Amino acid sequence: MEDFKDFLDAVCRFLPRATEEERAALRKELSDHLCDHAEFLEQCGVPPEEAAQRAVAAMGSAEIIGRDYNATLSPVWLLIGRICKTVSVLLILLSVGMLLNTGGNLAGNLKARFSPASYAMSHGQMLTQIPLDEKISVGRSILRCYGAGIGLDAQSEYFFYLDTVLYNRNPLQAAPQCTPLLEVAADGTVDRFGGGGGSGGAYWRQWCYALSYGAPAITVSITYAGQVTSLEIPLNWEGVP
């Protein structure tokens, strides 16, 4: 049946408009025809091999059949099929993108929950660390103040730093875009460094304020999403040169 296969392959080469289903349907119909004809010839005493060759020859030119058949096919279905395939691929890519994004959010969120200090944000030499872990929940947002201390900047001036991370209560969702506002009521100084970063899952920021040597405490007033929280943080200068 190699003759049949070659002939059917040749016809199918001239069917650029055909969908897979249309191509398969014509192939089957022509194959059935060839089998019927060859069977008839064999019943008439023709040897099988010759019967197959004669059946193929009786069909005529594979190119003419293919071209004539192709002309009867509407390109619309093929076009729709290709559009559907393209849309499917795009949807898959979009889904993968969303999945990866969700995964990114989850990773950032978990890091903020379990290991916030692993996000490096140092803007100077850290001299002391003050134990602190304060969480401010507003709606779906959590602003976590997880680190504070006294540092020394490049101009040999002392500063107070407060490390915060903002993340969503739902680990799969992105961190809220609302930025907290921090005010320091100690020396009346202003934020000097700012800085920070993060992914869609969590946003870290180090807030830095100039500080006079020996100040006993610092009050940080955090305004986030309309909610004001004040933290009274005692400063320990022991061991600070």
Added chain:
Amino acid sequence: MKRKQVMAHTSLLVLALLSAEDMYGYQMIAALSGKLDSTFAMKEGTLYPILHALENDGSVTSYEKEAAAGKPRKYYHLTMKGKLQLREEQSQWRAYQRAVDAVVSSAVLA
């Protein structure tokens, strides 16, 4: 008969065959070769583009059914639209036949 003439009339022949009974491709070819002898030297594969065009046009519909030998085959059925088309083409063919006959029969051979 030349190929173009054959092609032009094959759809009429197909419609005429299907007016009697539903048939599949090879069955139509076998029926045509039995009725037309070698006058109608039609390449068998040319039948399928014509059948598909008639199907697109709504003149025939197709369905799968087991043939006499128990093998499933794609059968074609003449629709009402196909019957109307057959009637129209039949009358056109007869008019053409009469006109050609009138001229050919009056030919004078020296």
